[in-house]
Each structure stands twice: as C-alpha cells, then as structure tokens.
Amino acid sequence: MSLRTRSDQAVLARHGWLHAVATVLGALIAMAVVAALGLWAAGAADLPDNAFPRVVAATVVTAVGGTIELSGNAGGLADTNAGLTVIPLSVTLVGALVLGAGFLRPLRHRAVTGAGELAGWAARIAVLWLLALLGLALAARQTFQLSLGEGTLSDLGELFGVSPEVGFTTDVIPTLFFGLLWLAGVLVVTLAVSRGAPLPARLLRFQASVRPAAYAMVALLLAYVVLGVLIALVVAATRGHAAETLAVILLGMPNLMWLTLTIGLGATWNGRVEGPFGLPMPRVLDEVLRSSDTATLNLSTLAEQDGRVWWLLVVNAVLLLAAAFVMAARSPARTRAWQHAVHMAVALALTVLMICLVGRISAHYGLSVLGIGDLGGDLGGDLFLKPELWSAVGLALLWGLVTGFLGALLARPVRRRGAAGNGWKR
Structure with a gap:
C-alpha cells in the first residue's frame, strides 16, 4: 500500500x-x-x-x-x-x-x-x-x-x-x-x-464569488450580535436588571439585533403587544408596539419616540461598508467593482430574507368562561411581530449594490490576485 x-x-x-x-x-x-x-x-x-x-x-x-x-x-x-x-x-x-x-x-x-x-x-x-x-x-x-x-x-x-x-x-x-x-x-x-x-472539483469554480460574500454576511451578523451584547452589558452595569439582561443575551440577542439591522435598512415590521406578554427589546420598541391594535415599526415611528433612532442609519452604513470591504479584500483581484456590488446585493438580500423568516414572533393565550371572550388580565394576551417581506428584501438589494461598489473601491489597495483561492491551493 x-x-x-x-x-x-x-x-x-x-x-x-x-x-x-x-x-x-x-x-x-x-x-x-x-x-x-x-x-x-x-x-x-x-x-x-x-x-x-x-x-x-x-x-x-x-x-x-x-x-x-x-x-x-x-x-x-x-x-x-x-x-x-x-x-x-x-x-x-x-x-x-x-x-x-x-x-x-x-x-x-x-x-x-x-x-x-x-x-x-x-x-x-x-x-x-x-x-x-x-x-x-x-x-x-x-x-x-x-x-x-x-x-x-x-x-x-x-x-x-x-x-x-x-x-x-x-x-x-x-x-x-x-x-x-x-x-x-x-x-x-x-x-x-x-x-x-x-x-468537490465541480464546485471549485463557484468559490471565488460565493465564499467571500458568505463570509462577509456571517461576519456582519456576528458583529451585530457582539455589538448588542456590549450594549446590554453596559446597560446592565449602569441601570441594573442583570438577570433580565442575561436572559435576553442568552435567548434572544440575535432576534433583537438582526431586527435592528433590517430596521436600519429602512424595512418595516408590523406588530402588537397586549396583555402580560412582552418582547426582549428596548422600551421605545415596546411602546410603539403597544400604541395601537396593529403598530408599524420602522425608523420613522421609532424616531417619534426617540430621535436617536436615526443613528441606526449611520451604524448600518458603517457595518455594511466594512462587510463589503472584507468581501472585496477576500475576492480575486480580477473581480470588477460592479461584480462586487452584485455579489453584495444578492448576499445581503438573502441574509435579510433569512432574518425576516426566522425573526417572526407570535404568541396568544386566552381563557373564556361560558363562551364569553377572553377574560384578559394575566390570563390572556396576544403579541405578534412580522415583516413587510419584499420591501425589506428590495431595500437590502439597494443597500448591497451601493455598499458593495464602494467597498470594492476601498479594498483595491489590499486586494491580491487569486486571494480567494489561497485557502485551497496548497
């Protein structure tokens, strides 16, 4: 042998x-x-x-x-x-x-x-x-x-x-x-x-376009989670509620931060919170969701409660540009800027689609006696949160095209020929 x-x-x-x-x-x-x-x-x-x-x-x-x-x-x-x-x-x-x-x-x-x-x-x-x-x-x-x-x-x-x-x-x-x-x-x-x-050998030709974009999206999602954890720890240290903060971190931090990512893109979610139910989210989001039977959750409605919400646009722009830079830096030097833009747009649209599908929330419990409605109080409640899906995906495509093109321009000095293949050409 x-x-x-x-x-x-x-x-x-x-x-x-x-x-x-x-x-x-x-x-x-x-x-x-x-x-x-x-x-x-x-x-x-x-x-x-x-x-x-x-x-x-x-x-x-x-x-x-x-x-x-x-x-x-x-x-x-x-x-x-x-x-x-x-x-x-x-x-x-x-x-x-x-x-x-x-x-x-x-x-x-x-x-x-x-x-x-x-x-x-x-x-x-x-x-x-x-x-x-x-x-x-x-x-x-x-x-x-x-x-x-x-x-x-x-x-x-x-x-x-x-x-x-x-x-x-x-x-x-x-x-x-x-x-x-x-x-x-x-x-x-x-x-x-x-x-x-x-x-497998038949798939090697796809890695130059797929792997840099996939890596950039995973890095983007993880960056949002890390940012949320840091903010939560600061809030817990300054305002207390350590147990509640730990529960949010260990159970629902991506739910909250990836929702924030889509809202920062301009996406709209519809929802309602009533009764004893609640969502692991900041006070301003909870207040908007309790304001009407079906509340609209986006940058505009949140800014009516707290004007600092507009900073989400800046945070989104910086992190998306960083992700586009990473994607371009890991791509072959022969890839053109418009190709980077298309790759970033498709990857971001798929990422937002995933967030919209897994980020939906609905819960209901009610007790009625003698057929007379829900008794309410602590024995009944209702909440839901769902996105306006296709507008969110469309906004992701637009953001991806712009940041992908700009990221490619910024990454030109650090790109190397065949960069995406260095991991497998041994």
Whole structure:
C-alpha cells in the first residue's frame, strides 16, 4: 500500500462515526447550556413539577425550527386557546457555530474532496442528529395548572369548577423535518464561509464569488450580535436588571439585533403587544408596539419616540461598508467593482430574507368562561411581530449594490490576485 493511499485512509478515518457523535453531542450540549442559563435568568427554574428540563428541551427544539404545540384545558364550562411561534436565536447561533466547527475539523488540510466522501460525512452527522432530535422532541412535553388568583375570577372558578391548564407538546414529524433542514443549512453555510474547507472539483469554480460574500454576511451578523451584547452589558452595569439582561443575551440577542439591522435598512415590521406578554427589546420598541391594535415599526415611528433612532442609519452604513470591504479584500483581484456590488446585493438580500423568516414572533393565550371572550388580565394576551417581506428584501438589494461598489473601491489597495483561492491551493 502506498504512502499516499495510507494518508487518504487516515483522513477518511478521522471523520467516522466517533467524530460524528462528538460533533452532534457538542452542539446539543452547548445549546442546552445556553438555553438553561437563559431560562434560569428568566425565572423558569421555579416552574412546578420539575418542568425545567422539559422546558430546556423545548427551547432547544424550537431553536432548530422544531414545532411546539400549546394545548389548554379548563373544564366543561370553560375553554382555552393558545399558540406560540418563536425561535430563540441565541441558542440557534451557538448550536450552528459549534456544529459547523465540528463538521470542518476533520476536513482541514485538504485541497479537494470527493462529493461522495463529503456526502457520507454529512450523512453520519444527519443520522445522529435526527436520533438526538427525536429524543428531545419526546422529552419536550409538560402541563401546567394556572392559578386564577383572588377575587371575581377565583370565585367564578370555584362556582363553575374551572381549573385551567396549559401545556406544550412537540409535533414530532415537522420537528424532524425542519431540524434536518436546519442542519443542511448550517452545513452548506459552513462550507460556503470557510475559505480553507475542501470542495468537490465541480464546485471549485463557484468559490471565488460565493465564499467571500458568505463570509462577509456571517461576519456582519456576528458583529451585530457582539455589538448588542456590549450594549446590554453596559446597560446592565449602569441601570441594573442583570438577570433580565442575561436572559435576553442568552435567548434572544440575535432576534433583537438582526431586527435592528433590517430596521436600519429602512424595512418595516408590523406588530402588537397586549396583555402580560412582552418582547426582549428596548422600551421605545415596546411602546410603539403597544400604541395601537396593529403598530408599524420602522425608523420613522421609532424616531417619534426617540430621535436617536436615526443613528441606526449611520451604524448600518458603517457595518455594511466594512462587510463589503472584507468581501472585496477576500475576492480575486480580477473581480470588477460592479461584480462586487452584485455579489453584495444578492448576499445581503438573502441574509435579510433569512432574518425576516426566522425573526417572526407570535404568541396568544386566552381563557373564556361560558363562551364569553377572553377574560384578559394575566390570563390572556396576544403579541405578534412580522415583516413587510419584499420591501425589506428590495431595500437590502439597494443597500448591497451601493455598499458593495464602494467597498470594492476601498479594498483595491489590499486586494491580491487569486486571494480567494489561497485557502485551497496548497
């Protein structure tokens, strides 16, 4: 057996089942730790019936696109209805970073890989991922009994035998489907972002245009999250509320900051907050969402509450220009400025489309007795937040064209011929 053949077999052995187990477990443990700490900071550790582990499992499930169904029971004379759609993107982001790093680790120091080898490595991870996700889906179910408090509601409850309960279960089949789709997206983005990861020979011609743009978008999203964490820590140090701030950081910081990114582009979101529900966002956003039945959330409406919101335009321009500069600096010198502009526009539009799809929030819970509406108070509430999708994507295309062109001009002094290929021409 030749030395070359033995070397190839050693490389193949490094991404067998054992390494796949380590990759999947590492991602799930990281997500569970972040979710548990965030829920603990939010006060979920005090839930009755030892429900905390099941709530953690449900949080991890929703973080990868899983479906949680809410159910209610209030006896024969009362009715409950509930619904929840939200993705805790802090947990999602941590899982994607750990999973991507584990996926790339055995592929280092390779120039080219075969499509079959790459698909086999991804399939090992996918099989273990589905098994782990199935276990989480079966564990994520719980029922809670709600207290009617004191006064009229309590008297009605005793009179009519109303003892409201609310619980959650996992819809297993959609959870496995969307969890697998999430995994595929993470692996594809990981290969697109990493300049040193090997690709099948047929895909090498695409890396000069795809990889610099993908890297720039991931860097942009991470920069927004880091900026949000720094602001949150400063606010916690100066104004208190450390536990609430930690909960926002560990559960919903990307939800808040990527929403801010789209608003800074000029995008519009529509939403409402009423009842005991709330969103992990600054006071000015919450006030706008509580101002009417369906509130409009954009730069103009936010500036009516606080004029400093216009600084979002400046922050967006600086960070987008920096991302365009990074993209151009990592691209081959032969790429023209208008091509950089097109690459940046497409990449930013896809990024904003992703934010609009995963950043939607909706939640509702209501209790009615004898068919008379929701009782309101702490026993009913409604919130939703959804974007005006295509206008947001259109604005992203426009911003991408402008900043991509300017970034290409700024990067001319530092660009090198074949820069995008330095990671695989070994």
